[in-house]
Amino acid sequence: xxxxxxxxxxxxxxxxxxEIGPEYDGLNTLxxxxxxxxxxSNGVGLAAPQIGLSIRLFIVDISPDSDEKExxxxxxxxxxxxxxxxxMLREFGKPWIFTEGCLSIPGVREDVKRDDQIELLYRDENFxxxxxxxxGMLARVIQHEYDHLQGILFIDHINSLKKALIKSMLNRISxxxxxxxxxxxFPLRKK
Numbered sequence: 464x465x466x467x468x469x470x471x472x473x474x475x476x477x478x479x480x481x482e483i484g485p486e487y488d489g490l491n492t493l494x495x496x497x498x499x500x501x502x503x504s505n506g507v508g509l510a511a512p513q514i515g516l517s518i519r520l521f522i523v524d525i526s527p528d529s530d531e532k533e534x535x536x537x538x539x540x541x542x543x544x545x546x547x548x549x550x551m552l553r554e555f556g557k558p559w560i561f562t563e564g565c566l567s568i569p570g571v572r573e574d575v576k577r578d579d580q581i582e583l584l585y586r587d588e589n590f591x592x593x594x595x596x597x598x599g600m601l602a603r604v605i606q607h608e609y610d611h612l613q614g615i616l617f618i619d620h621i622n623s624l625k626k627a628l629i630k631s632m633l634n635r636i637s638x639x640x641x642x643x644x645x646x647x648x649f650p651l652r653k654k
Contacts, residue, residue: 465646466500466514471568471616472637473650475512480519480612482548485590487518494545494588497522504645506566508604510611513567515648519548521608525601549585551609552594556580561603563617568636569643571629575620577606 469475483490493516501509501522510521524543556579564572580598583605587593597605607617618626618633635641639649 464496464499465503466496467646467648468500468504468566469513469515470636470639470647470649471633473515473648475515475517476567476611476616477614478512478517479614480510480512480517483518483520491588493520494522498524498543500645501566504566508608509566510608512611512614519612521546521549521611523601523604523608525604545588546583546605546608547586547588547590549583549605549609549612551606552582552584554578554581554606556598563603563607565607565617566645568616568618568633569641569647570636571618571632573618573621573625573629575607575617577603577620579603581606583609 487493493511497509497511497514497520500514501507501524507525508521508523511518522543522545526542554577558576559579560574560576562572563575579602580596581602582594582596584592584594610616610619618629637649637651639647639652
């Protein structure tokens with residue numbers, strides 16, 4: 464089932480999400496619905512707060528580009544993953560800038576600097592614990608989704624001048640004065 468994406472301005476996007484246990488009701492269905500929602504929205508990651516649930520869960524799927532000629536790193540060969548109760552152990556390596564966007568902030572894309580490697584402790588959909596190193600684009604997507612669980616949005620990583628330049632667009636998003644190809648829930652839309 465496709466779920467509505469929560470738009471910028473909703474308080475759930477600014478909360479620190481709560482941990483969940485294996486007894487979380489309907490977890491498998493929720494994960495399936497999140498993947499369906501993400502694919503329908505053309506995203507590569509989706510965090511539970513983006514569908515209105517303040518829980519420590521996110522999913523990613525970065526399909527390798529078949530046209531890309533350079534060698535993929537180990538972590539970039541992974542395509543589809545579920546992260547439950549993740550804990551960022553460290554971010555390291557070479558900082559790099561890449562233009563990011565977000566399903567909750569449609570139409571806004573900005574350059575964000577992030578380290579190119581991370582170490583993450585998390586549980587998978589079967590609640591098996593993992594500690595893994597990720598790098599490249601997969602590390603970036605994980606950092607972006609992990610931020611959602613901390614109440615941080617990618618626009619929090621840009622300078623104040625750029626924030627000022629996109630302020631009117633952010634206001635338009637929060638009231639639903641935008642067009643998107645997927646279902647959204649707008650916090651300030653007048654009924």
